[in-house]
Amino acid sequence: MSNQKNFTEGKILGPLLKFAIPVLLALFLQSLYGAVDLMIVGKFAEPADVSGVSTGSQIMMTLTNLVSSLSMGMTVFLGQKIGERKASDGGKIVANGIMLFLSTGLFLTAFISLFAGNLASIMNAPEEAYGLTVSYIRICGAGAVVIISYNLIGSIFRGLGDSVTPLVTVLIACACNIIGDLTLVAGFKMGTKGAAIATVAAQLISVVISLLMISKKELPFKLDRFCFKLNKEIIKKIVFIGAPVALQDLLVGISFLVILAIVNSLGVIASAGVGVAEKVCAFIMLIPSAFAQSMSAFVSQNRGAGKYDRALKGLRYVIGVSFIFAVFMFYSAFFHGDLLSVIFAKDAEVVAASWDYLKAYAIDCLFTCFLFCFIGFFNGMEYTRFVMVQGIVGAFLVRIPVSYIMSKQEPVSLFHIGLATPCSTVTQIIMCFICLFVLKRKLRGKNSK
Template identity: 35%
Template sequence: MLLFRGRVRSIHQNRNSQRKYAINMCSGRIMPKMLLFAIPVMLTSILQLLFNAADIIVVGRFAGDNSLAAVGSNSSLIGLMTNLFVGLSIGTNVLVSRYFGSKDGEGISKAVSTSILVAVVSGVFLTLLGVIFARKILILMKTPPEVLGLATLYLVIYFFGMTPMMIYNFGSAVLRASGDTRRPLVYLSIAGMINVVLNLFFVIYLHLDVAGVAIATVISQCVSAALVLRCLSREEGPMRLTLSKARIDLESLAKIMRIGVPAGLQGVLFSFSNVVIQSSINSFGAIVMAGSSASDNIEMFVYFSMEAFYQATISFTSQNMGAGKIDRVYKVLKTGVICSVVAGVVFGVIVVTFSHQLLGIYTSSEAVIAVGEERIRIIILTYALCGLMEVMGGVMRGIGYSVLPTAVTLLGVCVFRVIWVTGLLSIPAFHSVITVYLSYPASWALTFGAHLACFLWVKKHVLSKYRRAAA
């Protein structure tokens, strides 16, 4: 009897804990709930950036400019090779959110099990891909000879952490679907502190250079993945993951891929255009590479302050679509746009104001800092356009239209940037790194306008039918 009461008490405590972390996205005021959702996502993304920032800062300070360029210049390539599978986690978020909105427990359970197994398969595939093709791709990106060896070593070791990285991303997507954005933040905070300590130890005391920061990153990714798996395995109800019983449900997999593959392709296209741009930047030499890499790392802090509201609009839109509350979808879009623009402007002004000091964290070279400041002034002051573009795409994905924003991004970001860079750089008057940087705001403005037109079409031809059906 005492044992039974103890088990009942434990179950009630677990359910109360789950309710404490969950957010009801289908009723009440949207703004405070969106902030409650988005701020932990923002901090989580910033901590993920700190993984890379810690790598770049440590090698920049203790290993030299070539090591800094080797680590920093890999970010666009890593994004290119991982974004397709990270995009699948967006499919997980949309599907589980939709099941939460419609209160489909069986659907949630199947989606959770399928998502974690997909994460494992994706991670193993990426590891093989990265290890086999790392050097060849870096050569195609015109990586300078003095940087190539270090960049290859960093990339190969980094890709051994792909499986835990995928597990953390998919597990976090499951938790975000219920509104739980705080526990992923806690888990990443623990992993982040481990990463920083190991970075310093491996580079300063063991003199492992870029290999040290890569090993530290892999270890920290394993920690964050283990904590997410532990969390899901201790949940009660449909979100509980039992690894011994985990199976891939083909129907859930198909739904995840329908949303996730286009979202992932968008990420790949983004990264492909960035690889083209990085190749152009590489042609201007190691100093420009290092300054651009440091600036890019700082810019990402502003980007993720806006991207958190993209994540929020996906979950809020998906749950309200599942609950049949179409009118709240419009309010979600309005709130997401306001929050994203405010975040982009506020954090952008801070970065521009303190750009010299921030770049000085990464390197003591005045030449590198000057290059970084030049890039920051062009990109950060127009970054709000990127936030607008992301939120519009997020709402359409939450509605269930993922192919449309991907097609728009293909034309507005990837194709446009490639044409811009390859075309203008061939003209002597425009052959400068400034021309490369200007491709960013130009593509954001174009893509946002196209996303807006697509949403108005979806509103007229799709959401109006949902509204009539719900009525």
């Protein structure tokens, strides 16, 4: 495959950056994909529609992230085989992964359709936005298999060291979503329902076109009908690596849903404001997110090749580069958050609420450049259980308690509630440094034998 990269030889930073740029662009388009819904709804509909899309998309993102995080097991497993020079095993890994995730997608379709109302209620969706929230969740839930397939394609190719193909799939989906939103929301005034339909339709088109493209690619392994034979050992390995990451992401996502539920109880303006801030945050966190995904692919290959020093050097490089951008993102969000928020909303009160919440995320930017790179590193090293533990500690022992306590302080400030996130990040970074120290000692002991 022409886009496949071997990270176990040669220079480190150059190839890593070259790999990370398409990942960054894909994440940007993915964020734009989600932001377009809110942007167009914010411009052509009412605050209740903004709240409905905000809450509904947050729920859907949490559920789909559960599956896409589980697919990290396949990304890391494939990377290890490439590092071990056993790429030919990839066909069985990919086939079993497809069977695993499509069956999960069918379960989610049934679950979301049945419990859409319960999910909206749990989230304290404001009364005037409740029905819109349920509609968004139900429509997107009906397309869960499509959404999962869309994310699965990216995970497979990142494991092969190919970050270009996932970029193309996201580009197709983003273009289709913009066209769909403009047609259904701005043109036919369908509001929240139009945004949900556009989301699912765009990803369906992307999956179909992507499969046609992939069928013409030269893969480093054979993927035929004989590969689609259930292999319990492969399934077990994918789940063993991916389940802790998925559980961590699910629980972290739940913690953010709890915070959103707390904010929703403050009214539709606060709810819409935080929804807008979350969309802005998706953009300002792009660079550390791109490096996290890139590190997983880079480190898994070097771990497979036994080149641990090279993996550690890669970690230091990406943290340094990520921090430079983090300073700029902090300045933009903290001092000019209103200019960023007005892109997604026309209501002055919603913009002001969003900026207030964004100031806390701006502070978090200075820390996530460390945390996200650490998470990518430890995932690649197959320390996924540690990634799970640090995520749970940050979410449930810091983020939720701090946000709840702050919500009870008068006068209530979205900035103070938002400070729960950087408090959690600092705690998780401390845990990562401790784990890194233990890992280095373990590696030194192994080398001395």
